[in-house]
Every structure is written in structure tokens, then in C-alpha cells.
Amino acid sequence: MEQDTQHVKQFQSKTDLHAVLTSNGRIMYISANCKSYFSYSQEEMIGSFLKTFLHEEDQFLVESYFYNEHHLMPCTFRLIKKDHTIVWLEAGVEIVTPQMEGTDREIILKIKVLEEKTPRRPYMYEQKKQKAEQQSEDAAGNGEFERLVEMLPNPLYVSINGTIAYANNAMLAMLGAESKDEVIGRRSYEFIEEEYHDIVKNRIVRMQKGMEVGMIEQTWRRLDGTPVHLEVKAAPTTYKNQRAELLLLIDISSRKKFQTILQKSRERYQLLIQNSIDTIAVIHNDKWVFMNESGISLFEAETYEDLIGKNVYDQLHPCDHDGVKQRIQNIINRKTESEIIKQSWFTFKNRLIYTEMVCIPTTFFGETAVQVILRDISERKQTEELMLKSEKLSIAGQLAAGIAHEIRNPLTAIKGFLQLMKPTMEENEHYFEIVFSELSRIELILSELLMLAKPQQNAVKERVNLKKIISEVTALLETQANLKGIFIKTDYEHDSMYINGDQNQLKQVFINLIKNAVESMPDGGTVHIIMTEDEYSVNVTVKDEGDGIPENVLKRIGEPFLTTKEKGTGLGLMVTFNLIKNHQGAIQVDSKPDRGTAFHITFPKQ
Incomplete structure (x- = not known):
């Protein structure tokens, strides 16, 4: 244990770069000299996920390394530079767990760039190395120790500057050799895939200088040419009074195969999530920590940063806070396996949307979290x-x-x-x-x-001038309105605007709307009638200056027997809405307290 601690300290003293990552692998900080090593500027890397820059074969290795709570040995992996070349890195990890509740842990990476040039060894380390060499020489002469090494279940070999000088029985079996003569004296490069040659050479140079090296994954070739995936742990030693490299190999072919299957499955899963028409997200400590593209569109956000890391309840309608909070707690406390609840949200454009949310348990970096599926039910x-x-x-x-x-x-x-x-x-x-x-x-x-x-009874649809119809209605009602101190102001874009409809029914529509506008202003005011047209439609707005319609009534406007007038029946607007619908038209109502109400009617142009 003491040796491991010394190793970590030695590694930390040779750090080339520092990086700070969030718990989900997003780079929060990286040393400014990353440009000289990786060709990426600091600005290009900060905010991106580390896996974006990793070699695809090392992504699983690095993620697994982050999950490990005991980082006694550094991890060796490949990073893809901006020019698409590879640089080998050796990284140690420190996990910072904040005391403040609701704050995610951070990962500090201490990175060593593996290059040919290595610093001179400290004097104290040289003394320790010499002591270790002496111990190794004593062990090599011990016959019982040799028998133990020979019978090790894991492949082990000793090389001198890359040339294999010793191999145990498990090593021979792994390579498919029948005798040691087929292996001893050959360069280890002959069995290792070419893409690893540079990093192997670097590691040999370092071990020849007595330096420690980290764990690495490699692909070797057996004598019959079949590949085998190995996890390689190495350390400097002495063999027959010469500086040598001691290497312990672990066959991870099955694990690698499983990782490949898992990676493909993960990619398919990610593809499925990203292309889902429903919003799929993960909530951890009441914050969004993941959301797919559909979620960004649903909330009308411009970028992921608008939502990721933000509190879930910022966008949730206040009336739904307690219900959603209770359902999420049920999932976290494992009281239920799934929860379904309906709620409403405000988008970033302040639009109210309605969703149905399914909650199921998941984990986020080993901690309990909630995965949610949000389906937009606004149209439903x-x-x-x-x-x-x-x-x-x-x-x-x-x-x-x-x-x-x-x-x-x-x-x-x-x-x-x-x-x-x-x-x-x-x-x-x-x-x-x-x-x-x-x-x-x-x-x-x-x-x-x-x-x-029977709103269509006796309806005779023909080409009619809507401007003329509205003029006749205003002339009919203007005198009565003037007696109440109300003026009717008209604004026509053109003298003639034609639609297809029934003249009497259209008159009924505007009589109802203008009478309602007049009756909404007992203290006098002005009724504004604005008429415009475009390529496809004729648009009419009837606006008053009354007290407006209460919000609870506005949502139900057009329903039978709904009225705010003392002697009203609630049928006038209902008939009006039906007549407009029968003319393939549309009506929209805008109302604000103390600022009046506006009815916007659109008819298809003839």
C-alpha cells in the first residue's frame, strides 16, 4: 500500500495537464496548454464531453476507470487530436465529493502526455530502485520462487529492452507455443498490433530508466494469427543483472467482446433515445442532467445549456409542483416502480404546454435518479x-x-x-x-x-362583398350606439373584399359581435372595426374598450348559456361561432383586463 501511495505521488509530480470534469464527463476546465498537446484550444474543449475526444476502443475503459473508487494506478488511453492523429495519455483521478447537498461531484484528471522525453529520476527514487533491483536478483535465484511464477495462472514474461527473456507456462499457452524456444529471444513487438508499437516503445524506455508505467489494454496476435485482447500491467525490474521489464498479462478477450456488444447496444439505445419523438430525460437532485433533442424542441430552448443542470421546477407550472415532487420521491425511495402523472409546463417562449410524464428509476453515476418520458398532449x-x-x-x-x-x-x-x-x-x-x-x-x-x-337552414352561399355587409350592419347599429356615447370607427383596407357566404348569416355574425362590443362599454368608448385581406383570406377585427373578459370565462367562450351579462342568454356568441365555422372561417379572442376585447375573424378569400 505504501508503494502504491508513493507511485501516485510520483505520478502526480509529473503532470502535464489538469482537467476538471462534471460527474457525467463534461469538461469544466482544462489547462491552457492543451492546445500544444491536442491542437484543440481551451475554449473548444471546455463544455464538451471527454468521450468526444477519446479513441472509441478506450471509451469503455476510461468510463469504467472513473467508476472505480480506488485509483491506485493511473490509466493509459488514447486521445484523438484535432488533426485526427493519436496521442497516448496517462491519467490519475481524484474524486471531489462536495459537502453541499444538491451539488454534483467533480472529477479531477491529472494527465501525463506519454512522449519519448522523460525527466531525470530523483536521487531518492534511484536508491529505492537499486534496492528493488537487489530484491529482484535475490528472488530470481530462488528456485521455489521460480516454480511459483512458472505455475501462475496468468501469462507473465520478462523482456530486456523489448526482447523476451523469460515466459511462464501460461504465457506459452496464451500465445499457442509448444515450447519456450518459440518465444524466448523474440521481440515483443512481433506479437503486438502495430497501432500499439509507439506506446510500447515509450513504456519500455521509461521502464529502462526505472520509471513506473500505468495499466494499458493491447491487442496481441497468437502464433496462429488469431487476435487476443489483453490488459497489461508492467513494472521495471532486473533479470540476470540487466535492467528489464516485468509484464503481467490478463486475457480480456471475453470482456472486450462483451464491451463491443455493450457499446453497440448502447449506440443503438442512444440512437433510439435521440430520435424518439417523445422527450426522454434524466432527473438527478431535482435537476435535468440529460435530455434528448425532442425535449429541447418541446421546451423551445435554443441550446442544451438552457436546460441541462437547471432545476426541473423552473419550467413546471406552480400548481403541479407538489404532485410531481411527490411522484419523483416515490421513485427515488423505491415505493413504486413507475409513476404516471399529467402536468403543464412553460416553454422558454412562455407558451403553456400540457404533458403526460412516465417516471421510472435509473442511476446517474452510481446514484439514484429518475428517468422520465414526457409526451406532449397539448393537441390531445x-x-x-x-x-x-x-x-x-x-x-x-x-x-x-x-x-x-x-x-x-x-x-x-x-x-x-x-x-x-x-x-x-x-x-x-x-x-x-x-x-x-x-x-x-x-x-x-x-x-x-x-x-x-339548424344554422345552415335556408343558407344560400354566394359571392358577397364582406365590406358592404359590415357597412350595412354598422349603419344599422350606429345610431343606437351614439345615444350611449359610443362611436363605431371603421378601417377598410380596400373598398371591396369578397368571400363566399350567406349574406343574412354574415349580417347576424357582425350584429352579434358589434352589439356585444357596444354593451361592454356602459360608460362610452369606441368600437374599432378593422378589415384587411391577404393572398388567401379576408380578416376582420372587432375591438372594444370595455373591461375585458375574465380569464376563466375566456377559456370557455362560445359554450352554450355562458354569459357575463345580467340579461344575457349565452346563445349569441355560440351562434356566431357556429356561423363562422359553417363559412370555413376561424375566430380568435384576445382580452386583457381594463383594456378591452378583440375578436379576430378570418374567412377564406373568394
């Missing part, structure tokens, strides 16, 4: 609301069809007989006026009910 919710509104319309239509005719018949008789009785009761004439006024009101409601039941 809108469809459900439209279906509900449609059902209400259907019920209202059936109701209207059922009672309108039944009421109108006796109403006609009552009105007729009252007309006959009126001349004989002149002293009560003012009562008759009240009665006739209320009967007219009943007839108006019945007309609206019939219009609601």
Missing part, C-alpha cells in the same frame, strides 16, 4: 376540449330543436289575442307595451335557438 387536450364543446353544442341543438317550435306556437296565439284585447283596455296600455316587449325578447331567444339547431 385541445381535442378533448373541442369534443366536450361539441357535445355541449349537440345537446344545446337538440334542446333547441325540441322546444323552439313548441314554445313558438302558443306564443303566437298569446301575442295575437293580446293584440285583440289591447283596444279595449286603453287605460292599461303601458302594461301591454311591457308584455309585448318581453314577448319580442322571447321570440329573439327562440330565433337564436332555431339558428343554433
Whole structure:
């Protein structure tokens, strides 16, 4: 253990670069001299993931090394430089676990660039090396020790400046040799894949100088040419009074094969996640630590940095905080294996969206986390609301069809007989006026009910000048409006703007809208009517200066029997919405408290 500590200290004193990584491998800091070693500037590397720069065969090795809590030996791996050449690195790791709750741990990398040039050995280290050499010589002369080494289950060999001088039985079996003569005296390079030759040469030079080297993975070739993947641990030694290299090999072919399968599976999984139309994300300590491309689009963020590392509840609607927090805690505490909950979020463009979220347990760098799948149900919710509104319309239509005719018949008789009785009761004439006024009101409601039941009844669609229709309606209502201190101001882009529709029904639409606008301003004001057209449509805006429509009512506007007026029936706007729909038009309502309401109507252009 003491030797391992000394090794780490020795390695740390020879650091060429420092890097600080987040727990998920994103580079937070790297020494400015990275440009001279890797051709990448500091700005290019900071913010990127380390695996972006790693050789693909070493990615699994480095990730596994980060997970290991005991980093007694450095790790040797390859980094792809900007010019696509390879540089071998040796890195030691320190894990910084912050005391502050909710803060992720950090990984400090102390990197040594493996080059030919190596610093001179300290005097104290030379003394220790000489002592180790003496111990090695004593051990070599011990026959019992040689038998133990010969029977080791792992391949072991000693080379002098790269030439194999000794190999145990396991080494011969690994290479497929029948006798030691087939191996002894040959250069180790003959068995090692060419891509590793430079780093092997570097390691031999370092061990010849008595320096320690880290663990490395290599691919060797057996005598019959078949490849074998090895984990190589090496140390300087002496053999027959010569400086030599002691190497212990571990066959990791099965592990490497599994890693390859795992890597391909991981790539397919990542491809599936990145191309999923649903948002897939990971929540750790109430923060987004991963999110796919669909999530960035869902929240209308410009970059990943807008969301990654940010608190989940920043975008969540306040009314959903408690529910989502409880479900996430259930997953973290393993009370349930999955949770499904609906919630609403604010996008970065301040648009409200509705989602359905599935929560399942996962891990994030060994710590409990929650994986979520978010599905945008805004359109589904809108469809459900439209279906509900449609059902209400259907019920209202059936109701209207059922009672309108039944009421109108006796109403006609009552009105007729009252007309006959009126001349004989002149002293009560003012009562008759009240009665006739209320009967007219009943007839108006019945007309609206019939219009609601069969809005297309007697509809004759033809090419009509919408500007002319609106002018006739404003002329009809202007006098009544002026008496209440209300002015109707019109703004027409052109004198003639044509659509295909029924003249009477269109008049009904604008009578309802302008009357509502007038009635919304008891203290006077101005009704603005703006009419424009483009290549495909004719657009009309009717805007008042009233108190506006409350938000809870605005969401339900157009529903039957919904009204804010004391004597309103809630049928006028419903009929208006239906008539516009029957003309293939669209209507949008904007309203702000104390700033009035605007109805924006669009008709297809004829």
C-alpha cells in the first residue's frame, strides 16, 4: 500500500495537464496548454464531453476507470487530436465529493502526455530502485520462487529492452507455443498490433530508466494469427543483472467482446433515445442532467445549456409542483416502480404546454435518479376540449330543436289575442307595451335557438362583398350606439373584399359581435372595426374598450348559456361561432383586463 501511495505521488509530480470534469464527463476546465498537446484550444474543449475526444476502443475503459473508487494506478488511453492523429495519455483521478447537498461531484484528471522525453529520476527514487533491483536478483535465484511464477495462472514474461527473456507456462499457452524456444529471444513487438508499437516503445524506455508505467489494454496476435485482447500491467525490474521489464498479462478477450456488444447496444439505445419523438430525460437532485433533442424542441430552448443542470421546477407550472415532487420521491425511495402523472409546463417562449410524464428509476453515476418520458398532449387536450364543446353544442341543438317550435306556437296565439284585447283596455296600455316587449325578447331567444339547431337552414352561399355587409350592419347599429356615447370607427383596407357566404348569416355574425362590443362599454368608448385581406383570406377585427373578459370565462367562450351579462342568454356568441365555422372561417379572442376585447375573424378569400 505504501508503494502504491508513493507511485501516485510520483505520478502526480509529473503532470502535464489538469482537467476538471462534471460527474457525467463534461469538461469544466482544462489547462491552457492543451492546445500544444491536442491542437484543440481551451475554449473548444471546455463544455464538451471527454468521450468526444477519446479513441472509441478506450471509451469503455476510461468510463469504467472513473467508476472505480480506488485509483491506485493511473490509466493509459488514447486521445484523438484535432488533426485526427493519436496521442497516448496517462491519467490519475481524484474524486471531489462536495459537502453541499444538491451539488454534483467533480472529477479531477491529472494527465501525463506519454512522449519519448522523460525527466531525470530523483536521487531518492534511484536508491529505492537499486534496492528493488537487489530484491529482484535475490528472488530470481530462488528456485521455489521460480516454480511459483512458472505455475501462475496468468501469462507473465520478462523482456530486456523489448526482447523476451523469460515466459511462464501460461504465457506459452496464451500465445499457442509448444515450447519456450518459440518465444524466448523474440521481440515483443512481433506479437503486438502495430497501432500499439509507439506506446510500447515509450513504456519500455521509461521502464529502462526505472520509471513506473500505468495499466494499458493491447491487442496481441497468437502464433496462429488469431487476435487476443489483453490488459497489461508492467513494472521495471532486473533479470540476470540487466535492467528489464516485468509484464503481467490478463486475457480480456471475453470482456472486450462483451464491451463491443455493450457499446453497440448502447449506440443503438442512444440512437433510439435521440430520435424518439417523445422527450426522454434524466432527473438527478431535482435537476435535468440529460435530455434528448425532442425535449429541447418541446421546451423551445435554443441550446442544451438552457436546460441541462437547471432545476426541473423552473419550467413546471406552480400548481403541479407538489404532485410531481411527490411522484419523483416515490421513485427515488423505491415505493413504486413507475409513476404516471399529467402536468403543464412553460416553454422558454412562455407558451403553456400540457404533458403526460412516465417516471421510472435509473442511476446517474452510481446514484439514484429518475428517468422520465414526457409526451406532449397539448393537441390531445385541445381535442378533448373541442369534443366536450361539441357535445355541449349537440345537446344545446337538440334542446333547441325540441322546444323552439313548441314554445313558438302558443306564443303566437298569446301575442295575437293580446293584440285583440289591447283596444279595449286603453287605460292599461303601458302594461301591454311591457308584455309585448318581453314577448319580442322571447321570440329573439327562440330565433337564436332555431339558428343554433339548424344554422345552415335556408343558407344560400354566394359571392358577397364582406365590406358592404359590415357597412350595412354598422349603419344599422350606429345610431343606437351614439345615444350611449359610443362611436363605431371603421378601417377598410380596400373598398371591396369578397368571400363566399350567406349574406343574412354574415349580417347576424357582425350584429352579434358589434352589439356585444357596444354593451361592454356602459360608460362610452369606441368600437374599432378593422378589415384587411391577404393572398388567401379576408380578416376582420372587432375591438372594444370595455373591461375585458375574465380569464376563466375566456377559456370557455362560445359554450352554450355562458354569459357575463345580467340579461344575457349565452346563445349569441355560440351562434356566431357556429356561423363562422359553417363559412370555413376561424375566430380568435384576445382580452386583457381594463383594456378591452378583440375578436379576430378570418374567412377564406373568394
